[in-house]
Amino acid sequence: MASDLFSNELASIIRSGAPLVLAAVGETFTERAGIVNLSLDGSLMLSALAGFVVANNSQSLILGTLAAILVGAVVALIVAASSIELRLSQVAVGFVLTLLCRDLAEFLGRPFVGVQGLPPPYFPIPILSDMPLIGPILFRQDVFTYLSYVVIIAAWFWIFRTQPGLNLRTVGERPATAFARGIHVNRVRYLYSALGGALVGLAGAAYTLNVTSKWSDADISGAGWIALAIVIFGGWYPLRVAIGAYLVRGLSVLATNLQGGGVVTLPPSLLNAVPWILMIVTLVLVSSGLLDRLPSRLRPFTASLLRSRPPSALGTVFEQEGRR
Amino acid sequence: MTPLQNGLRRMGGAGAVLIPALVLVLVFIVAVLLALGKDPALAAQKFIDGALGNDSRRADVVMTALPILLCASGLLLTYTAGLWNIGVEGQVTIGAVFATFIARTVTLNQTSIPILLIEIGLAALGGALWALLTAILKTRGKVNEIFGGVALNFISQNILIYLVSGPWQAPGNSPTTAPFAEGALFPRIGGLRLSPLAIVLAVIAYAAVFVVLNGTRWGLQLRAMGRSEKSAFLLGVRTERNVLLSMALCGALAGVAGAIQVLFTRGRLVTGISGGVGFLGVLIVLLVMVRAAWVPLVTLFFAIVPVGSQKLDVSMNLDSAIGNVFQSALVLAVLLANGVQGRLAARRK
Numbered sequence: 001m002a003s004d005l006f007s008n009e010l011a012s013i014i015r016s017g018a019p020l021v022l023a024a025v026g027e028t029f030t031e032r033a034g035i036v037n038l039s040l041d042g043s044l045m046l047s048a049l050a051g052f053v054v055a056n057n058s059q060s061l062i063l064g065t066l067a068a069i070l071v072g073a074v075v076a077l078i079v080a081a082s083s084i085e086l087r088l089s090q091v092a093v094g095f096v097l098t099l100l101c102r103d104l105a106e107f108l109g110r111p112f113v114g115v116q117g118l119p120p121p122y123f124p125i126p127i128l129s130d131m132p133l134i135g136p137i138l139f140r141q142d143v144f145t146y147l148s149y150v151v152i153i154a155a156w157f158w159i160f161r162t163q164p165g166l167n168l169r170t171v172g173e174r175p176a177t178a179f180a181r182g183i184h185v186n187r188v189r190y191l192y193s194a195l196g197g198a199l200v201g202l203a204g205a206a207y208t209l210n211v212t213s214k215w216s217d218a219d220i221s222g223a224g225w226i227a228l229a230i231v232i233f234g235g236w237y238p239l240r241v242a243i244g245a246y247l248v249r250g251l252s253v254l255a256t257n258l259q260g261g262g263v264v265t266l267p268p269s270l271l272n273a274v275p276w277i278l279m280i281v282t283l284v285l286v287s288s289g290l291l292d293r294l295p296s297r298l299r300p301f302t303a304s305l306l307r308s309r310p311p312s313a314l315g316t317v318f319e320q321e322g323r324r
Numbered sequence: 325m326t327p328l329q330n331g332l333r334r335m336g337g338a339g340a341v342l343i344p345a346l347v348l349v350l351v352f353i354v355a356v357l358l359a360l361g362k363d364p365a366l367a368a369q370k371f372i373d374g375a376l377g378n379d380s381r382r383a384d385v386v387m388t389a390l391p392i393l394l395c396a397s398g399l400l401l402t403y404t405a406g407l408w409n410i411g412v413e414g415q416v417t418i419g420a421v422f423a424t425f426i427a428r429t430v431t432l433n434q435t436s437i438p439i440l441l442i443e444i445g446l447a448a449l450g451g452a453l454w455a456l457l458t459a460i461l462k463t464r465g466k467v468n469e470i471f472g473g474v475a476l477n478f479i480s481q482n483i484l485i486y487l488v489s490g491p492w493q494a495p496g497n498s499p500t501t502a503p504f505a506e507g508a509l510f511p512r513i514g515g516l517r518l519s520p521l522a523i524v525l526a527v528i529a530y531a532a533v534f535v536v537l538n539g540t541r542w543g544l545q546l547r548a549m550g551r552s553e554k555s556a557f558l559l560g561v562r563t564e565r566n567v568l569l570s571m572a573l574c575g576a577l578a579g580v581a582g583a584i585q586v587l588f589t590r591g592r593l594v595t596g597i598s599g600g601v602g603f604l605g606v607l608i609v610l611l612v613m614v615r616a617a618w619v620p621l622v623t624l625f626f627a628i629v630p631v632g633s634q635k636l637d638v639s640m641n642l643d644s645a646i647g648n649v650f651q652s653a654l655v656l657a658v659l660l661a662n663g664v665q666g667r668l669a670a671r672r673k
Contacts, residue, residue, distance in 0.1 A: 038470075086663025091408060091470070092610055093659060099603060100652035107645035225474045232471070267490055273482035276475040283472075284465040 009253065010137045016211050017249035018148040019044075019203040023227040024234065024241045025155045026072075026199025032159060032236060033192035034172040034313040035080050038094025040200060041224030042101025043075040045217055047204030049109045052215045055118055055205075064118075065205040072201020073194045075101060080193035083317060084186045090315050098224070102217070109215050117213040120144075144206040151199060155238035168192060172311035175318040185318045203227075229279045233286055235308035248275060341665055345657035353650055362642055374635025375628040383516040387588070389627035390526040391416070391581035395605030396619050397526075397533040398574030403614045404537055405570050406550040411458045411473025412578045413602035414480035415451040419579025420586040420597045421484060422450030424501065427587060428492060432507025439507055440521070444583050451579020452572040454480065459571035463564045469571075485595055492593065501593040510588040522584050529577050534616045546570060550614075578602060600648070607655045613662070626651055 023044055030037045037043075047068040055064025075097055082088040121143040129139040138149075159165040170178040171188045179185050204220075212219050226248060234241030255271055284290070286308040354364045376382055395412055402409040409415075423443045430439055454476060461472040485499065494502035510519040537543040548556040549563055557563045585597050604626055612618035633647030 082660060082663055086660065086667055088659055088663040093656070095408075095410070095470075096607065096610060096652055096656045096659060099607065100649070100656055103645060103648035103652050107643050107649050110643045110645070222478055225471075225478075229471055229475075267486050269482045269485040269489065272485075273479045276478040276482075279475045280461065280467065280472060283467045284461065287466040288464070289466070 007133070007136050009257075011140065013246060013249045013253050014137065015141055015145050016253075017246045018145045019206040019211060020223060020227055020230065020245040020249060021148045021242050022151055022203035022206060023200045023224065024230040024245050025151050025238050026196040026203065027227060027231045028196075028234070028236055028238055028241050029155065029159075029168075029192045029199070030076060030196030031231060031314055032168050032172045032311055033189045034175065034311060034316065034318070035083060035189050035193050036090045036094060036315050037076045037079050037193065037196060037200070038091055038228070039075050039079060039097035039101060039224075040228050041222065042098035042105070043072050043197065043200055044204045044207075044224040044227070045105040045220045046075070046101040047071040047201035048208040048220055049105045049112070049204075049215055049217075051201075051205035052117060052208035053108075053112060055209055056112075056115065059118065061118055061121055061209055064209055065202065068205035068209075069198045069201040072199070072204060073197040076193045076197025076200065077190065080190050084189060087317050102221075106217050109217060112215040115215065117209060117215070120210040120213055142210055144202075144210040147202065148206070152238055152242045159238060169311075172313055175313050175316075179318070179320060185320070189318075200224075200227075226275060226279065229283060232308055232310070233282050235286070236311060248278070251275070251278065341658060341661045345654065345661045348657050348661075349650060349653045352653060353646070356646070356649075357642075360642075362640060367636060367640060367642065370635050370639050371632040374639075375632030380516055381631060383518040384631050385624065385627050387517055387519065387522065388631055389623050390522050391584045391589075391599075391601040392604045392608065392627060393526045393620065393623045394529050394577045394581040394584070395602050396608045396623055397530045398577035399605050399609045400533050400537060400614060400616050400619065401546065401570045402574045403609050404543070404550050405546040405566060406553060407462075407567060407571060408468075408470045409455070409458070409473060409571060409574055410470050410606065411455065411476050412574065412605060413598050413600070414473070414477040415454045415575040415578035416582040416585065416598040416602045417477075417480040417484050418454040419447035419451035419575075419582025420593060421480075421487065421582075422579065423447040423583040423586050424487075424492070424593045427504045427508035428501055428593075430505045430508035433505060434507055435509075435511040436507045440510065440587075443508065443587060444525070444580055447579040447583035448576040449579070451575040451577070451582060453575070455571040455575025455578070456568060459568045463567055484593070484597065488593055488595055494592075499595050503592045504587070508587065509591060510584065512588070519584075519588050522588055525580060525584075529580070530620065533577075537616055542566075578605075604651065607651060611655045611658050 023040060027037060027040060050071045051064040051068030053064075054067035055061050058064070078097060079090055079094050082093045083090045122141075123143055123146075124140040125146075129135045131139070157165075159168060167178065167183050168188060170181070171183060171185050175185045178188075207220055207223075208215055227245070230241055230244040230248065233244045252275055255274055259266065259268070259271060357364045357367055374381065375385055395416065399409055399412060423446055426439065426443045426446060430436075432439065458469050458472040458476055461467040462469045465472075488501055489499040492501045494500055510521050512519050537546070545556065545561045545566060548559065548561055549566060553563050581601055582598065585599060585601065586593050589599070590597065608619060608622050608626060612622055629647040629651055630644070633642075633644040633650075636642040636646065637644040
């Protein structure tokens with residue numbers, strides 16, 4: 001009985017963590033190519049709205065998801081193009097897009113507040129879902145959650161085990177070297193901006209078509225910033241990024257349960273501040289070099305788990321020789 | 325070329341960017357209105373009437389502009405030094421909270437300058453301390469100020485919600501403090517909602533920032549840091565001290581903006597007290613590309629938008645969030661137009 005409850009809890013963390021995983025792994029792709037898509041908090045919201053509205057009007061989850069993916073990809077491409085073609089600051093354009101997408105979602109979404117969405121695509125996988133322990137946790141889920149598994153594993157494999165993945169990392173670390181090796185640096189950047197944005201859009205769809213099944217900007221507000229911080233916490237490694245996303249979800253579920261069980265009695269508003277305090281603490285931990293002062297026996301462990309260094313060319317413009 | 329001619333030429337250059345961007349955004353807004361089945365001409369008329377129709381509305385525009393001007397002035401300092409102080413929203417909020425510490429205990433029923441000065445001083449202190457958190461996280465913890473600022477924004481928002489729905493809540497269910505006594509509030513002129521004190525504060529703050537940036541050694545140091553913090557450090561600029569100082573000053577001005585929001589605009593502490601003035605300040609500083617001279621004009625223009633779009637909400641059942649869409653779309657369009665102009669100029673060379 002107790003173990004049933006426990007596995008239910010884990011299953012719900014995996015399910016409600018899927019949007020964070022998708023968005024953070026998407027941003028990992030984009031940043032690996034050297035582009036920061038800072039617009040996440042807004043583009044997640046706008047794509048979530050687009051997915052919800054299209055799905056409700058067409059009565060099709062697939063069309064809704066495609067619309068969300070399109071919105072996410074287009075916003076990411078605006079950031080990429082203004083950096084690559086116009087030499088604008090990615091941070092400036094990304095931040096303004098954050099606000100613009102948020103405002104648009106708030107304005108356009110007002111008539112859809114309180115509208116009931118389609119039922120989520122629940123789909124227990126035969127055989128696998130009967131496995132003891134992990135079956136009920138991992139395989140009695142919905143299509144979006146399965147997609148999040150696929151994305152995590154595919155991202156790791158693609159980035160670290162394939163030639164295009166090696167090219168991607170070179171573009172983000174040493175664009176000039178990549179160019180000398182015959183890689184079209186800017187083409188790669190466009191490609192992974194679109195891919196990362198598409199995953200952010202998918203994450204938006206996973207919110208309104210699966211986790212909440214309704215539109216509410218308040219539910220999604222802040223998730224994009226958390227995803228951006230998780231990318232740093234995960235050191236731009238898809239697996240660590242995914243673990244980070246599940247940790248964040250897990251801790252907030254845990255906090256809510258402790259609250260519900262009467263173990264801790266913090267006002268809910270202060271409880272809502274916990275993820276943000278956690279964000280600051282972990283960012284200090286991974287970036288400040290405090291870890292280097294630990295006893296040397298612990299260091300290999302912390303280095304592989306917590307070291308975080310951004311791609312060297314992150315946020316910079318690549319100027320190809322002889323072209324203006 | 326005389327300085328005047330040079331200035332006019334530069335203004336012409338800015339106009340060449342601003343006007344196409346403005347046209348583009350207006351076309352976008354008209355398209356959105358048509359798609360929603362609203363009459364754009366009627367909306368425009370209601371909007372202009374709502375913002376500038378009579379003295380009281382024009383006074384509202386001026387008062388709306390003041391907290392934004394304070395934030396934008398502070399942000400000029402940090403952005404000149406290359407610091408992305410996104411945390412300005414939280415600094416406004418904490419400023420309002422600090423002012424409330426005193427304001428909620430005041431029972432006096434007439435304006436009192438000493439009380440006001442203490443409230444404003446505390447608000448500035450609160451905003452500065454909150455900004456220093458972000459700054460220390462950056463200089464000592466190597467946490468990018470954008471992430472530190474965003475996290476502290478959300479934390480400040482939750483502190484505010486906790487206070488107005490917990491220890492400071494007025495009897496009843498709504499998340500707000502009781503209205504403050506007259507003695508805690510900014511004095512206002514007769515029938516208009518106009519506060520000379522707030523106007524003086526904002527104008528002095530802006531003028532001081534303008535002088536600091538354009539006429540002092542420290543302003544030059546900040547500009548050097550904005551170009552390259554590393555080179556500035558190697559040339560002997562005390563960069564860490566300047567990061568802390570410019571952030572704290574910006575936080576102080578944002579805190580005063582918070583004091584205006586709580587002691588004038590609302591008259592009590594409520595959730596969402598900042599009203600987004602911090603982010604508007606960021607948008608303005610980005611739009612003018614950190615050129616201080618343009619800030620007052622653009623701020624007034626930005627203040628027309630929320631006042632005018634309130635009228636749309638009432639009379640056309642059009643959500644006033646359309647005003648926010650207009651503002652952020654305009655800044656994006658100006659950024660992009662600037663980029664295009666810059667590229668064209670580079671190709672011509």
